[in-house]
Amino acid sequence: MPRNMALVRRSTNRGERPAADANHRNSANSSSESRKNDAFQVVTEEDEDLMPSKLYMIRAEQDTDWQPSNSAVLKILFSLRLSAALWSTISDCDEVFNYWEPLHLLLFGEGLQTWEYSPVYAIRSYFYVYLHYMPARLLYNILPSSKIGVFLSMRCLISLLTLAGEFALYQAVCKRFCIGVGRFFVLFSLISTGMFISSSAFLPSSFAMAMNMLSMAAYLRERWFWAIFCTAISGLVGWPFAAILGLPIVIDMLFIRGRHHFYYFFYFSLISAIVIVGSLLVVDSYYYGKRAPLNIVLYNVFSPHGPDLYGVAPASFYVKNLLLNCNFLVLLAPAAFPLSICCYIHYFPPTGVPRKFRIPVGSYWNGYVPVFLLYLTLAFWCLIFFSQAHKEERFLFPVYPLITLMAAIALDALQRLIERFRDESVSNWLWIVVLIFCCVSLSRTYSLYRNFNGTMETYKSLNEHLMAQDSNSKLDFSIRNDPLRLCVGKEWHRFPSSFFLPHSAVDKHGRKRRVHLHFLKSEFRGLLPKYYPTMRLPRATQEIPTEMNDQNKEEPSRYVDLDSCDYVIDLEMPEEKRTELEPSYGELTETFRRVASHPFLLSEYSHFFYRAFYVPYFTPKHTVFSDYVLYERIPPTKRK
Structure with missing residues (x-):
């Protein structure tokens, strides 16, 4: 700010233009209470170090907008x-x-x-x-x-x-x-x-993302150690490429601030690196057996x-x-x-x-x-x-x-x-724009849940089916594999993790079985995962697995025969989308029976706009759903 200019700011109306007036100067030692009561706020050269307290205000007390608690x-x-944690796919x-x-x-x-x-x-x-x-x-x-x-x-x-x-x-x-x-x-x-x-x-x-929000918050409050430390955690523990988001801290401390900030940057960075990299080396050396x-x-x-x-x-x-x-x-x-x-x-x-x-x-x-x-x-x-x-x-x-x-x-x-x-004032029009944003966002969020939540619901149904211990249970593991085999084909990429497979499935006789996931050959030609070796930690993570590569080359050893599967989960597709490797398991009525199914969107058969956003009345008419199905193998003694 120039030394010979004073800015006048009306605190009661942010729409009022500031003006320069050399005859209305306040003393630098005047109390904050008197400043609040002044209709006009004036900045002199004594106030130069304080200006601006906020982005568009000379002092913080001039920001009189309503703030939610x-x-x-x-x-x-x-x-x-918490809603996102429970309902997002x-x-x-x-x-x-x-x-x-x-x-x-x-x-x-x-x-x-x-x-x-x-x-x-x-x-x-x-x-x-x-x-x-x-x-x-x-x-x-x-x-x-x-x-x-x-x-x-x-x-x-x-x-x-x-x-x-x-x-x-x-x-x-x-x-x-x-x-x-x-x-x-x-x-x-x-x-x-x-x-x-x-x-x-x-x-x-x-x-x-979360750590960078904490880092940005510390940066805006000029808490430099925590800004650097959170950025280091984000890049070293989370995702290395996220370190790019620490660019404001680097430029501000090294090129804009004074010499002390230059030294503090390297000092705080060194402390962060020692703590975080040291922890990384200890844990990874334990599980990998190397750095x-x-x-x-x-x-x-x-x-x-x-x-x-x-x-x-x-x-x-x-x-x-x-x-x-x-x-x-x-x-x-x-x-x-x-x-x-x-x-x-x-x-x-x-x-x-x-x-x-x-x-x-x-x-x-x-x-x-x-x-x-x-x-x-x-x-x-x-x-x-x-x-x-x-x-x-x-x-x-x-x-x-x-x-x-x-x-x-x-x-x-x-x-x-x-x-x-x-x-x-244009606040009313502005809030209409914000309301439109909220409606569009909520429409998109609900559409994602409505269209694709059938996957998790089907795996939850698998849990309920395998954990049923009441007198009406028809489960009999004497004719099943140990562990039970749940197979997926083209839907392997939607498996929501082994947390959805019961640790101990129980049949009507009280017999317990573990449940493992296996893959059926489909039209997919990439590299699928395999189970860690059955060893105690950290030997299981240090053991070099066979049939692995870093070029996404298909490994045929990953596949099992359909005849070995106790359960199959698959998305039913229209007839023109079926192939020899991706059939409709629902048509194998003598081999499998439906246990549970939940609706799942068929994107290719749905209107691009109405599948992306939920619009009452119109979306149900322009979207096509199929069934995400859990099949159970019928015991040979019960087949027709």
Whole structure:
């Protein structure tokens, strides 16, 4: 701010234009109470170090917008995040086979192993799984008879971590930017479909999302150690590529702040690295028998084939996902920089501000630096990931809060600018726009649950069927395999984890059997997982598995014959979609009988809009469902 200029700010109306008046200067020692009662607030050169206290205000007390209470925000966040844990579906098989299955191994001594966990490749770290093992073990002691109960409780705990990040970031935004931005942010975050599906996912990208929200909150409050530490946890424990989101901290501390911050950056980074990398090395050395924390970076960046063997998609893949999961927030977020900079300059005209290369510099811009750096980080992230051939929806999870925050900044700045120049309130129209966002997001969220929840419900039916111990039970394991064989073919990728397989199925005679998953040959030609060797830990994880490769080459040893299956779960497809390898098991009436079925959307036969969003009356008419079915083998003695 120039030394010879004083800005006047009307605290009672944020739509009023500030003015410069050298004759209305307040003393720097005047009390905060008298400042609140002044109709006009004036900044002199004595106030220069305090300005701006918030993004568009000279002092914090000038932010008189309505702010919901912390308890109300927490209650709503808690309700919606637990709803996500209980009702959101698993949309990515990597979540199951790379995280839920290793956790199942640590808890119960058995689970399916992917090539990433082979000691030969060691792409994944067990430390991330181990962090979840500790609360999962406690939950299992509380719920020893229900693995599904442990599964759902763990999802609730994961959601609570996301909740903590959202709430911390909301408070930091209100304090550093303004209440208006914070209010829009928490509302968008609450209702956003992207936050709903990512908040309870057992994925490193979801973990990175939560930790980066905590990191951003610490950064906005200038708590530098916690900002660096949370970023380090996000990148080293969660997902290495999420470290990109620490860019604002790096630039601010190394290039904008003073010399002390430069030294503190390296000091705090060193402490974080020692603590986190040391923990990683201890846990991974125990389970792998060797050090392997950087293998995922080496594979994805320096491997000759890397991740491009599958999941290759054009940039439109991310555009579609962002529009579906964030709707018009995607359109608002890019406008955050131009709208907010116009608003900021309009509130604090840079007349007489020192310039370098014709760009205003100095303490005048301190209030705006976080907005610009966060916006730059989002743009940098999109530039990197949109240009990569390998694309997956979960790669977007870490930037959902950034998109939400940028959209909130853009909408708040737009409201301020319109009210300034038109001298009338547009809050009613703005809340209509917000209401439309909420309706579209809720429509999308409900559509996901309605269309694809049949998978989990079918596996829950399997549990109920195998755990029935009443007098009406018809189960007789004397004619079954030990362990029981549940087989899946083309639907292998929708298996929701071994937590949905009973630890001990019980028949009418009280006989107990374990249940294992097996694969039927289908049209899929990639590499399927296999069970960890039956050994005690850590030998089971240190043993080098056979028939593994890092090139997604099919291994025929994974398949079993249909004649060996006790149960089959499959999605019934129309006749024209059936093949010799993917038949309709429901037509084998002499071999299998239906035990349970639940509706599941057939995307190819449904209208693209009405399958994406639920519209009452129209969606049921334009979507086609089939049955996700649990089949049981009929004993030979009961066949006709």
